[in-house]
Amino acid sequence: MTAIAVERPRDHRGARLLRSTGRGLLFVAVPLVLWGLWEGYRWLWINRGWTWPFAVDQTTMPHVADIFRALFRNPSSVSGGGDKLITLLLRSALFTAKEAVVGFALGASIGFLLGVVLAQWRLLQRGFLPYIVASQTVPILAVAPIVVVYLGTLQVAAWFSVAVIAAYLTFFPVAISTLRGLQSADRQALELMRSYAAGRLTVLWKLRLPTALPYIFAALKVSATASIVGAIIGELPSGIQDGLGGKILVFNQYYGLDPTQLWATNLIAALLGICFFLVVVLAERLVVRRAPENLA
C-alpha cells in the first residue's frame, strides 16, 4: 500500500516574492496614508475654522515634517550638551529600555510562576485571583511614588524602582494567560497522559506547558509594550531625568513654545515599543512549533 501524502502545497517562489513585495508596500503605504490624513485634517480644519470633533491650530497639530525636522535640531529647552534632539532621545530611550527590560523580565517571571502555582491548586486560585485582579485596578500613578519612596529607603537605585513599577504592569497578563493556557489542555490528551501513568510534573512539562505557550506569548506581546508604559510612568514621580519619562515632563512644559519636541519624543517611545514587540514575536517564532493557524 502506498502512503497518500497530503502535504501543504509548497509556496511557489514567484508567489512568495509577490507576497513579500506586497507586504513591503503596505509597510510603506500605511505611514504615508496616516501622514496624509494628519496633514489633510490639519489643513481643512485650520482653513475652514471647523471645531468638531476638536479644533486644531499650529500648536496642537504641528506639521509632520516639522516633527521630523525637530529631531535633527538642538533642543530648545533642555541642555543637551550640544547634542541633537534625536541623540538625546535615543540616549533616553536606552535608559528607559533598561528599566523596561529588567521590569519585563521580573514581571514575566513572576507572572509565569504565579500562573503555574495557581494552576496546580484550585483552592489557591479561588483565594488569590480576586486580589491579583484588584492589583491592576489600583492606578499605577498612585502606586509609583510609594514604590519609589519605599525602595529608596532600601538604598535601591532609582531606576530599579522604576523597573519594579514596570514589572507591576507586566506580570498580570502573563499570570492570567499562563493560568488559562495551562488549563486548556485537551481532555483526550490528558487521558492519554493518564494512560501512560504520567505524574503531575510530567503532565505539566510534556503537555500543559507546550499547550500554554501560544497563550503565554500572546500575553508577553501585551506585556512587552506595557512594560515600557510602566517604565515611562514610573519615571514621572521618581524625579528621574535620564529617561523618556523625564523628557516628556520637560517637553510638556515647553509645549506652547515648541510642540514638535513632545511629538518627537512620542515617536521615539512608540519606536521603542515596536522594537520590544518585535523581539517577543521573534522569540515566539523560534520557540513555538505549531500549526500556522493556531499561532496566537
Next chain:
Amino acid sequence: MSVVKIEGVSKEFRGGTIALTDVDLEIEAGEFVSLIGPSGCGKSTLLRVLGDLIEPTRGTVTVNGKTARRARRDRDYGIVFQDPVLYDWRTVARNIALPLEMAGWSRQKRADRVKEMLALVELAQFERHHPWQLSGGMQQRVSIARALSFDPALLLMDEPFGALDEMTRERLNMELLRIWERSNCTVVFVTHSIAEAVFLSTRVVVMSPRPGRISDLVAIDLPQPRTAATREEPRFFELVTQVREALHLGADLDSRRPTQARA
C-alpha cells in the same frame, strides 16, 4: 487465558445518568473484540472503565490478573481515540516516542523502536513532519503507532476511524488487521459501524442503551487473514445481518423508544 475480566460493572454519572448496568465480559488473549451499539449505550464508557480512565460505580475489572489501576500503572494499555490527539509541537517521530520517554527508554532504544513503528504504519518518510502537515488518515496511523510503540498487552480503540471517509476507513481497517496479526496484542474496538465491526473482529459485543448493557455476543467465524474479498463473502453478509438484528432487538427492548429505527 483471559486477558480481561469485567464483572458486574455499573457506572452512574453524577446527575444520575446510568451509563452501564451490570456488565460482564471476558476477553481472551489475542482476540479482536468490537463493542457496537447506538449512541448512549455506554460503549465508550465501558472502554474508559476498562482502561481505568474513569472508575466504575460498582463491579471489578481485572486485566492480566491485576486491577485496572495496576494495569494502567504498568502501562498495559495503548489507547487510540477518535481524534488522533497528536502533539502539534512534536514531529511525527517524537509523537510516537512520547510513551517511550515516559517509560524511561534510552534515546537509542527509542530511535530504533520509532523507526520500526514508522515502517509498520508505512509513514517512514514522514518522521520529520509535524502533525498538521498530514492528512486525517495519516494522523490516525501515527496515533496507532504511538499506542503500539511500547507493546501494550491491550489496545483500546474508541471509534478511531469514525471521523474518516469511507475509503480511508476501509484501507485503515486492512492495515489495522495486518498490524494486529503481527503484534499479537488484544484489541478492544468501539465502533458504530456494523460492517466495520464484523470485518475486523473475532467477536462482536452488541450493546443497547438506557440503561447501557450488553444485549448479545456474536462470534465472527470468518477465516483469517481477512482480505478485501472477505467483504463480499455470503458469510460476511449473514453475520452483518445477524449483528444488525441483534442491535434492533436490543433497541426494541428499549421501552421508551418506538421501533422505527430500521435504517
